[in-house]
Amino acid sequence: MNKIKQVAIQGGAGSNHEIAAKAFFNTEKLExxxxxxFEELFETIKKDNTIYGIMAIENTLVGSILKNYTLxxxxxxxxxxEYKLRIKHQLLALPGQKIEDITEVHSHPMALAQCEEFxxxxxxxxxxxxxxxxFSAEWVQKNQLKxxxxxxxxxxxxxxxLEILARDIETNKRNFTRFLIISDKGKTEVxxxxxxxxxxxxxxxxxxPHSEGSLSQVLSILAFYNINLTKxxxxxxxxxxxxxxxxxxxxxxxxxxxxxxxxxxxPLISKLKVLGEYHVGKRSYDTIGNDNRPLSEQKTF
Amino acid sequence: MNKIKQVAIQGGAGSNHEIAAKAFFNTEKLExxxxxxFEELFETIKKDNTIYGIMAIENTLVGSILKNYTLxxxxxxxxxxEYKLRIKHQLLALPGQKIEDITEVHSHPMALAQCEEFxxxxxxxxxxxxxxxxFSAEWVQKNQLKxxxxxxxxxxxxxxxLEILARDIETNKRNFTRFLIISDKGKTEVxxxxxxxxxxxxxxxxxxPHSEGSLSQVLSILAFYNINLTKxxxxxxxxxxxxxxxxxxxxxxxxxxxxxxxxxxxPLISKLKVLGEYHVGKRSYDTIGNDNRPLSEQKTF
Numbered sequence: 188m189n190k191i192k193q194v195a196i197q198g199g200a201g202s203n204h205e206i207a208a209k210a211f212f213n214t215e216k217l218e219x220x221x222x223x224x225f226e227e228l229f230e231t232i233k234k235d236n237t238i239y240g241i242m243a244i245e246n247t248l249v250g251s252i253l254k255n256y257t258l259x260x261x262x263x264x265x266x267x268x269e270y271k272l273r274i275k276h277q278l279l280a281l282p283g284q285k286i287e288d289i290t291e292v293h294s295h296p297m298a299l300a301q302c303e304e305f306x307x308x309x310x311x312x313x314x315x316x317x318x319x320x321x322f323s324a325e326w327v328q329k330n331q332l333k334x335x336x337x338x339x340x341x342x343x344x345x346x347x348x349l350e351i352l353a354r355d356i357e358t359n360k361r362n363f364t365r366f367l368i369i370s371d372k373g374k375t376e377v378x379x380x381x382x383x384x385x386x387x388x389x390x391x392x393x394x395x396p397h398s399e400g401s402l403s404q405v406l407s408i409l410a411f412y413n414i415n416l417t418k419x420x421x422x423x424x425x426x427x428x429x430x431x432x433x434x435x436x437x438x439x440x441x442x443x444x445x446x447x448x449x450x451x452x453x454p455l456i457s458k459l460k461v462l463g464e465y466h467v468g469k470r471s472y473d474t475i476g477n478d479n480r481p482l483s484e485q486k487t488f
Numbered sequence: 489m490n491k492i493k494q495v496a497i498q499g500g501a502g503s504n505h506e507i508a509a510k511a512f513f514n515t516e517k518l519e520x521x522x523x524x525x526f527e528e529l530f531e532t533i534k535k536d537n538t539i540y541g542i543m544a545i546e547n548t549l550v551g552s553i554l555k556n557y558t559l560x561x562x563x564x565x566x567x568x569x570e571y572k573l574r575i576k577h578q579l580l581a582l583p584g585q586k587i588e589d590i591t592e593v594h595s596h597p598m599a600l601a602q603c604e605e606f607x608x609x610x611x612x613x614x615x616x617x618x619x620x621x622x623f624s625a626e627w628v629q630k631n632q633l634k635x636x637x638x639x640x641x642x643x644x645x646x647x648x649x650l651e652i653l654a655r656d657i658e659t660n661k662r663n664f665t666r667f668l669i670i671s672d673k674g675k676t677e678v679x680x681x682x683x684x685x686x687x688x689x690x691x692x693x694x695x696x697p698h699s700e701g702s703l704s705q706v707l708s709i710l711a712f713y714n715i716n717l718t719k720x721x722x723x724x725x726x727x728x729x730x731x732x733x734x735x736x737x738x739x740x741x742x743x744x745x746x747x748x749x750x751x752x753x754x755p756l757i758s759k760l761k762v763l764g765e766y767h768v769g770k771r772s773y774d775t776i777g778n779d780n781r782p783l784s785e786q787k788t789f
Binding site: 245246247248249250251253254395396397398399400401402403404406407409410413415416418419420421422423430431433486487488 | 555698701702719721722731
């Protein structure tokens with residue numbers, strides 16, 4: 188019998204973080220450790236390295252969550268996997284109410300923004316920003332608040348015995364969030380994966396000298412080694428205005444070739460940090476409403 | 489005598505947007521047109537193309553303001569200049585009060601976060617998030633609110649006759665925001681600059697085919713033409729999950745050479761849009777507190 192895994196999440200039980208964690212670990216033997224903030228999540232894992240963490244890092248509608256990149260880089264924890272979840276929003280309230288009874292809706296500002304078209308059709312409902320989708324659902328239930336709804340995932344409706352007043356109210360159905368699974372015991376995890384020949388993705392951060400074409404040289408070498416990019420992002424270095432750190436995601440077929448490419452670029456870069464080596468993530472293959480275009484995989488360039 | 493220029497800003501009079509606008513145009517003959525949101529700012533300029541706009545695009549502590557990139561790309565307006573402003577925060581209140589009298593401080597969430605260390609030393613003050621630094625200052629003045637402070641620039645203290653209770657309370661003194669000056673009559677502006685031989689920077693957005701090393705090829709060509717990068721950013725394409733648009737900033741000495749390099753990369757990219765061609769921006773050269781390291785210029789790579 189497997190031991191129960193503990194996973195630290197930002198937000199309450201029933202949040203998208205919990206949904207992504209269950210899908211990634213593919214087991215019901217998971218215990219969530221809810222954290223108010225991502226900072227608290229990192230502290231929790233550092234205090235007990237048997238606890239995993241899961242953290243949203245980018246969304247296809249809004250881009251990267253820059254703060255989480257910095258938290259990860261400074262933490263010393265490593266990425267051991269990723270999962271891409273299609274985000275769906277439900278309007279939840281205490282049972283027995285109609286949408287006409289609702290005067291306020293509470294949720295995370297991002298969730299409110301993503302349901303703008305639906306909410307515009309119900310101008311009598313006032314939008315109130317909160318810390319988290321699931322915490323809002325929990326709060327409605329705990330205080331037995333009539334006339335107040337929360338926007339949260341379906342899982343939160345189950346957790347807090349709320350009714351779905353309106354289903355899949357997100358404006359854009361092609362709304363995916365990429366989650367990183369993080370751990371304080373990265374080396375063992377990576378070795379486990381290597382035995383199974385499963386490492387085919389890596390996330391790096393480094394800085395460059397201020398010489399002309401320095402980024403072009405690094406990317407050329409990676410291309411010569413058949414290492415592909417799926418992401419690039421320059422972020423300012425705090426305290427050194429207008430200098431940048433580069434965050435890149437690489438995918439590859441051959442782990443040794445990837446290690447060789449790192450050796451080849453090392454003399455051209457500085458402050459290299461490998462944020463994690465892992466397996467390209469699965470994703471939720473739900474249908475996407477009336478939009479029948481095929482779901483595309485993450486692209487390389 | 490020069491005509492008075494109108495400049496649309498997000499936020500109220502006395503905000504950092506007004507300070508940056510005055511520094512960029514280097515004239516007092518400016519009339520601010522305050523807008524509640526960046527969306528409203530773009531609408532304002534589209535309705536009257538004699539109005540300029542100024543918009544924060546990146547901050548050295550928090551990175552790019554992704555939404556503003558998308559707004560700019562979709563607007564059809566162009567960048568005609570940039571300005572880099574050192575951000576300072578002041579604690580403002582109605583005259584005659586002491587810091588012990590203050591129970592609440594209102595400001596933009598980013599400003600509150602940037603004054604965290606100062607606010608931690610005064611735990612009796614509750615932090616309330618608002619839409620804008622200057623609007624908070626105006627609100628304190630209009631309602632003659634005793635016991636309530638705003639965090640806003642010094643200019644807002646002058647505008648709204650408030651007193652500075654604590655000066656330069658930002659935690660990190662090396663805090664710069666880069667502002668873009670935008671206009672609906674780009675062509676004329678750029679021609680004016682070209683006559684004066686002043687165009688030496690450009691902001692582009694494009695997409696890439698999904699072939700291995702495609703970004704490396706584009707950057708190599710730019711390097712061959714001695715065109716330098718100061719920024720690169722991949723952003724997801726809405727509705728095409730895991731595909732990316734690339735936003736890059738280029739600097740160059742020779743405008744014709746830059747035009748040739750665009751022709752050279754055009755067959756390798758698609759959906760190319762030139763967001764603006766302009767002159768590398770000045771910056772505020774204020775001292776930075778006790779930190780005596782020289783202020784560095786924006787770097788190329």
